[in-house]
Amino acid sequence: MVRSLAQWTKTLSFPSRISPNKISRENVNTVNPTISSNSLYPSCLKHNNEISNIMSDSNILIKDVNQIYSDQDSEKSIMRSVVYCIHHKEGCKWSDELRKLKAHLNTCKHDTKPCSSNCGAQIPRVLMEDHLKYTCLHRRAKCEFCTKDFTGESLESHIGHCGYEPIYCENKCGLKIQRRVLSQHKSSDCFKRLVACRYCKKDFVADTMATHHVKCGRVPVVCPNRCEITDLIREDMELHLKDQCTISLLNCSFKEAGCRFKGPRYLMDKHLEENSSQHLSLVCTLVTKQQHQIASLKSALSHLSLNYSGTLIWKVGDFAAKMSEAKTKEGMELVSPPFYTSQYGYKLQASLFPNGNGAGENSHISIYIKILPGEYDALLRWPFAHSVSFTLFDQSTCPEKACNIMESFIPDPTWKNFQRPSIEPDSLGFGFPRFVSHEMMKKRNFIKDDTVFIRVRVDPSKIVAV
Ligand SMILES: [Zn+2]
Ligand SMILES: [Zn+2]
Ligand SMILES: [Zn+2]
Ligand SMILES: [Zn+2]
Ligand SMILES: [Zn+2]
Ligand SMILES: [Zn+2]
Ligand SMILES: [Zn+2]
Secondary structure, X not given: OOOOHHHHHHHOOHXXXXXXXXXXXXXXXXXXXXXXXXXXXXXXXXXXXXXXXXHHXXXXXXXXXXXXXXXXXXXXXXXXXXXXXXOHHHOXXXXXXXXXXXXXXXXXXOOEEEOXXXXXXXXXXXXXXXXXXXXXXXXXXXXXXXXXXXXXXXXXXXXXXXXXXXXXXXXXXXXXXXXXXXXXXXXXXXXXXXXXXXXXXXXXXXXXXXXXXXXXXXOXXXXXXXXXXOOOEHHXXXXXXXXXXXXXXXXXXXHHHOOOOEEEHHHHHHHHHHOHHHXXXXXHHHHHHHHHHHHHHHHHHHHHXXXXXXXXXXXXXXXXXXXXXXXXXXXXXEEOOOEEOOOOOOEEEEEEEOOOOHHHOOOEEEEEEEEEOOOOHHHOOOOOOEEEEEEEOOOOOOXXXXXXXXXXXXXXXXXXXXXXXXXXXXXXXXXXXXXXXXXXXXXXXXXXXXXXXXXXXXXXXEEOOO
């Protein structure tokens, strides 16, 4: 912005700060440069054009200054004031009287002048050579890539579009390719371009395709057995060998039963046909073996769930049905799960005749205890001498009013039933043929929900001295 003279004269305030009478030529050098430059060239007067304009119109300046300072000497002494070059901040060290400034600016290397090639730019003298060479819009220049001639202006629009300029491939393959052939490179040569696998049709980076083909499931493969199949692909191979390939060696389907035949699939039907009776007998042997296994597992399981407490609570459900069956079927006996008197004790089992037995037949339920062959019999004292009690529970909802029926006995050591049992289970027991009458069974809550509960307890403390 170029200020008007009026503005300029107002901005300057030199008379009061630097009195020309007081500043002698000798002490010029001692004038504080800050005061000197600030006073005479405030920041608003940086452009040399302003000063040039003012200086070239010195008549007006003088006239104006005269209007303010009537003293002619004042003006002269102002012009003799020592100042810095207006380009002091850019590095010009010149400092002299104000009147010599204009002449200095004509040669000051920091002062601007119009470009000598008439591009219109204002360029400091010191930068003119560079400007003409590198940035002037009117310079003549060659494109370094296509070597064509351009003016500076057209080169600027050419740069960034020159077809011969090598630029980095956008696929990040690391190559620099001339712009004119880049798209061809990206679509057909670049090893980082995406390519569809010709077998599975999925896209892969070109340089990983070889690795992909090693595992691609759709790649055609040859059956290792060289069978007649020709259109096999990798992902179907496992299934082919297992279920389809006629040459695959197979085990006979009766392998588990013991057949050791192994042969190609196409021979298998013949083998099965010719060996059906052998296979059948193998299967029978297997079934027998498995039955034994099942039996031993069952016994292991029942062993795990055995009761070693000496007390059995025996739940007899569907009692009405069992009772009516007993009435039509003579000697029908229900037996309880076996139980032990202690962990290494006697093995016992209760038996119940719903329609009675012996003296209680047709009128009472009878209950007995049997001694079964147990695992620790060899170490136990014989005959068995613990007292045994049987309790029929009254299942009243009010436990205080319940009235159970209990019978107990102490074994007679002379009875053969209490000697050590033989390995074959003994059907004989000992107990009460007239335990509870059928009349009594109907009373109270001995039968509830068609179920009766009987407790059999062996008291190990009550041992009869032999
Ligand atoms: Zn200068
Ligand atoms: Zn220029
Ligand atoms: Zn070019
Ligand atoms: Zn590339
Ligand atoms: Zn593939
Ligand atoms: Zn095959
Ligand atoms: Zn076989």
